[in-house]
Amino acid sequence: MDESGPGNWGVIGHGGAVRLLSGAMNAGRLAHAYLITGAEQVGRKTLALALARAVSCEAEFQRPCGSCRQCDRIARGIHADVRVIDRHTPIRGTAGGEASDEGQDERRARFSIEHIREMQRDATLNAFEGPRQVFILDGAETLRFQDGPATEAANALLKTLEEPPGDVLLVLIAPSRAAVPDTVASRCQIIDLRPVPAAEIASGLVSLRGASLEDAERVSRLADGRPGRAIDLVEDPAARGRHQQTVTRVLETVVASLEARFRYARDLSGAYRKDKAAVEAELDVWTSVWRDVLLARHGVAQGVSNTDWMDTIEAIAGQVTPDTIVGVISATRQTSGALISNAAPQLAFEVMMLALPTMEAGSVPLQPAGASPSSGDPAVESPAG
Numbered sequence: 534m535d536e537s538g539p540g541n542w543g544v545i546g547h548g549g550a551v552r553l554l555s556g557a558m559n560a561g562r563l564a565h566a567y568l569i570t571g572a573e574q575v576g577r578k579t580l581a582l583a584l585a586r587a588v589s590c591e592a593e594f595q596r597p598c599g600s601c602r603q604c605d606r607i608a609r610g611i612h613a614d615v616r617v618i619d620r621h622t623p624i625r626g627t628a629g630g631e632a633s634d635e636g637q638d639e640r641r642a643r644f645s646i647e648h649i650r651e652m653q654r655d656a657t658l659n660a661f662e663g664p665r666q667v668f669i670l671d672g673a674e675t676l677r678f679q680d681g682p683a684t685e686a687a688n689a690l691l692k693t694l695e696e697p698p699g700d701v702l703l704v705l706i707a708p709s710r711a712a713v714p715d716t717v718a719s720r721c722q723i724i725d726l727r728p729v730p731a732a733e734i735a736s737g738l739v740s741l742r743g744a745s746l747e748d749a750e751r752v753s754r755l756a757d758g759r760p761g762r763a764i765d766l767v768e769d770p771a772a773r774g775r776h777q778q779t780v781t782r783v784l785e786t787v788v789a790s791l792e793a794r795f796r797y798a799r800d801l802s803g804a805y806r807k808d809k810a811a812v813e814a815e816l817d818v819w820t821s822v823w824r825d826v827l828l829a830r831h832g833v834a835q836g837v838s839n840t841d842w843m844d845t846i847e848a849i850a851g852q853v854t855p856d857t858i859v860g861v862i863s864a865t866r867q868t869s870g871a872l873i874s875n876a877a878p879q880l881a882f883e884v885m886m887l888a889l890p891t892m893e894a895g896s897v898p899l900q901p902a903g904a905s906p907s908s909g910d911p912a913v914e915s916p917a918g
């Protein structure tokens with residue numbers, strides 16, 4: 534047995550990141566601050582918490598063991614020395630400042646300097662129940678203002694990054710390095726998490742979450758490289774229902790009139806203001822549907838994500854050229870990119886609608902495989918539910 538092996542990290546995919554962290558830990562060379570970057574639900578927080586278990590674990594080898602008291606309490610979110618802080622975390626309030634109320638926490642758009650000050654006060658104390666304190670700052674992109682400059686909280690954090698207390702491990706989470714103030718990112722070791730291949734997601738769902746092979750293979754193709762989304766789809770019936778509605782809405786828009794497509798763009802832009810992540814997920818569905826159309830156009834049924842909709846996808850594929858399909862996929866990607874750089878959402882969605890080919894509506898069936906006729910037309914609700 535390899536005694537210095539990576540242990541039981543419980544992470545789906547990201548083998549390289551796990552080996553890197555595990556190797557650094559076993560060699561006693563962990564950095565004091567990491568910045569884990571990657572897409573929503575790709576596994577950033579899962580990896581951060583696994584690292585917290587690894588450094589706290591009581592086992593001699595193969596840490597984290599997943600079963601000692603330290604591993605268990607961190608997994609249950611009740612370990613006193615491992616804290617996940619995001620912009621909505623309540624501010625306790627001490628002599629220096631006011632405690633926050635719930636509404637305030639909900640509305641807070643960025644980390645407050647009080648979050649950092651509280652963390653720094655805690656960091657001056659020794660670890661309480663484990664060997665070291667771990668602070669996970671989720672949403673480090675909110676350490677800067679939308680137009681770029683670093684916030685007061687970011688500047689306060691620099692002090693901890695420059696003179697870290699000995700037993701403190703800091704883990705920041707953000708979509709990308711560029712989203713975080715450079716002064717902060719340059720003081721962290723960066724671990725960039727890429728989308729996880731569908732086969733790895735499927736095997737992780739089976740081995741770590743006890744999913745059936747059939748379910749695992751089906752949802753892993755819908756997850757767009759994000760294990761967290763696959764877990765939702767396999768374990769949360771509501772998430773599955775929302776996904777079905779999204780696919781229905783996307784396919785209906787594909788065969789709709791220009792007017793209806795523009796209405797969809799307007800609705801999507803309204804939804805984007807309320808729930809960015811849901812609309813980003815909807816754009817991923819657009820990409821996956823058109824990737825499937827491209828596969829069907831080339832007669833490759835294997836690898837299709839939205840297998841329930843094969844009849845619809847093949848009907849669409851029969852009416853469009855590969856160039857058109859590639860054009861729609863690239864327009865969707867450009868829309869995602871435009872939103873990240875703060876373009877006006879409605880305009881971005883309208884531009885995407887203009888890339889869609891005109892379809893013969895009646896010629897495309899809009900019913901997933903296995904849907905019973907008695908359930909009627911799939912209800913189309915406002916985008917992103």
Ligand SMILES: [Zn+2]
Pocket residue numbers: 589590591592597598599600601602603604605
């Ligand atoms: Zn353990």
